[in-house]
Amino acid sequence: MLKNISSIKLIGILATLVLVYLGFEFFGGKSRSKSFKSELVKIDTAKVSKLIIESKGENLELLKENNKWKVSIGGGRYAEAQKSNVRSTLGTLLTIKPSRIAAKNPEKWKDYQVDSAGTRVQVFEGGKSTLDIVIGRFGFNQQAMQQQQQMMMGGRGGMQQFFSYVRLENEDEVYVADNFMGMSINSDASGYRNKQLLSLTTDSIAEIQFNYPADSGFVLSNANSKWMIFGANVDSTAIASYLSDIRYLSNSNFVDDVPSSALVSPTVSMNIKQNGNVDIIIKAFQHPVHKWIINSSENPLAYFTDEELVKKLFIGKEKLENPS
Numbered sequence: 267m268l269k270n271i272s273s274i275k276l277i278g279i280l281a282t283l284v285l286v287y288l289g290f291e292f293f294g295g296k297s298r299s300k301s302f303k304s305e306l307v308k309i310d311t312a313k314v315s316k317l318i319i320e321s322k323g324e325n326l327e328l329l330k331e332n333n334k335w336k337v338s339i340g341g342g343r344y345a346e347a348q349k350s351n352v353r354s355t356l357g358t359l360l361t362i363k364p365s366r367i368a369a370k371n372p373e374k375w376k377d378y379q380v381d382s383a384g385t386r387v388q389v390f391e392g393g394k395s396t397l398d399i400v401i402g403r404f405g406f407n408q409q410a411m412q413q414q415q416q417m418m419m420g421g422r423g424g425m426q427q428f429f430s431y432v433r434l435e436n437e438d439e440v441y442v443a444d445n446f447m448g449m450s451i452n453s454d455a456s457g458y459r460n461k462q463l464l465s466l467t468t469d470s471i472a473e474i475q476f477n478y479p480a481d482s483g484f485v486l487s488n489a490n491s492k493w494m495i496f497g498a499n500v501d502s503t504a505i506a507s508y509l510s511d512i513r514y515l516s517n518s519n520f521v522d523d524v525p526s527s528a529l530v531s532p533t534v535s536m537n538i539k540q541n542g543n544v545d546i547i548i549k550a551f552q553h554p555v556h557k558w559i560i561n562s563s564e565n566p567l568a569y570f571t572d573e574e575l576v577k578k579l580f581i582g583k584e585k586l587e588n589p590s
Contacts, residue, residue, distance in 0.1 A: 301439055302367055306432065309389050309396050311356045316390040321453035328352055328458060337458045339522055346567050347458040355458075358450050359387065359397070362432060364441035371438070378431035378440050379403040385451055386435065401448035402431040402440070461516040463562040463570065464546065466538070468509045475537040476580065484583045493586075500586045508586065511578055521559050521569040529559060529569070534580045550576050 317328040327338040328347060335347040368378060375381040380402035389397035406428050430448035433440045452458065473487040484495055486505070493500045532549035539545050547563040556571040560579075 301370070303364065303434075303439075303441075306364055306399065306434060306441065306443075307359050307362045307397055309356065309359065310391060311353065311360075313391040314356060314389055314396075315392055317352070317355070318386075318388040318390075319451065319453045320386040320388075324453070326453055326455055326458075328355075335458075337455050339455050339459075339520075343522065345455070345520070345522070346460045346565070348460050351452070351458045355451060356389075358446075359389070359399075362399070362443045362446050364432070365429075365444045366442050367439050368431060368442050369440040374440060375402075375433065378433075380431055380433040380440050384433075385448065385453055387451060388435075398435040400433045400435055401451060402433065404428065404430045404448050456518050456520065459518075459520065460565050460568060461518050462565050463517055463560065463575075464512060464515040464548065464564060466509075466513040466540075466546075468513050470540045470543060471509070472539045472541050474539070476583075477532075477535045477537070478580070479533065482582075486583075486586065495583055495586060499588060501588050504586050508581065515575065515579075517560075517570045517572050517575060519571050521556055521571050524553065524556070524559060524569065526569070529561070534576075536579065548579060550580065 315330045319326040319328075325338075329336050329338075329344065330352075335349050335352045336344040337347040339345045369375075376383070380400045384400040384402040386400050387397065388395060427445075428447060429442050429444045430446045431440055432443050432446075432448070471488055473485055475483070475485050477483045486500070487494050493502070493505045529549075529551045531551075533552045535547065535549045537545055537547050545563070549561050551559045551561075553559050553571075558571060558573050558576045560570045560572065560575060561568070
């Protein structure tokens with residue numbers, strides 16, 4: 267009899283524990299509730315056709331056309347965008363992994379900067395919106411950083427050291443996304459544009475034609491790995507230094523307020539002939555406002571201004587000739 271009563275009590279206790287557990291899972295829990303979403307970002311990067319990034323009241327649009335990306339630069343104009351930079355942004359979005367809910371009340375949005383102070387990112391696949399998220403305040407987990415240092419000394423891994431607050435635009439919940447750096451989402455057009463002017467394999471250069479005013483131009487030719495100007499050998503150290511300086515050039519000082527139709531006759535230019543590759547032509551135009559405007563056939567739709575870059579590219583032959 268007593269044994270049966272004990273068994274009944276044990277079953278009752280187990281049943282109560284099960285009910286408590288189920289109640290906690292479905293109705294309780296401060297950091298994880300029935301509204302918690304374990305996945306916020308569901309995008310197919312290969313199908314993405316447009317992104318709109320809104321930050322500090324400014325809208326940036328990235329648009330894919332004919333498998334090429336372009337970026338808005340204001341006034342209804344677009345410039346070529348680097349595909350790798352767009353992919354980087356999409357890859358960063360995919361790292362958003364929520365760990366818990368920080369708040370559910372819209373009154374708390376301001377505290378976590380997931381209101382108008384945050385960065386809103388919209389992603390479209392065709393005409394369908396597949397993501398609309400607000401990226402808010404960034405923070406460090408001080409306790410985790412201390413534990414990380416201690417564990418590294420012990421040869422073990424640690425907890426996440428940083429996080430960002432995020433919120434889906436049409437929902438109230440504010441999530442903590444561990445190991446996600448919201449500030450890495452670039453909202454500046456220049457961060458996506460093609461900045462390249464020149465990319466050379468110096469061994470493949472056959473000759474460089476320098477076209478200057480008043481017959482001051484010259485041709486630097488390469489014959490059997492010997493560089494010459496008008497049949498005379500040049501200073502091998504000087505030419506090596508020059509080619510090293512120009513073999514890879516990029517610039518972010520874009521000129522967008524001068525139409526290409528206004529740039530007809532370059533002040534100086536250079537034609538780089540390559541073995542097995544097309545010629546590269548670089549033109550520089552003197553300008554009353556920008557001083558110099560530079561354009562390269564490697565990035566024909568972009569124009570740059572940089573006086574120091576002009577000096578680096580367009581040198582005089584005396585800098586390459588053998589010293590007497």
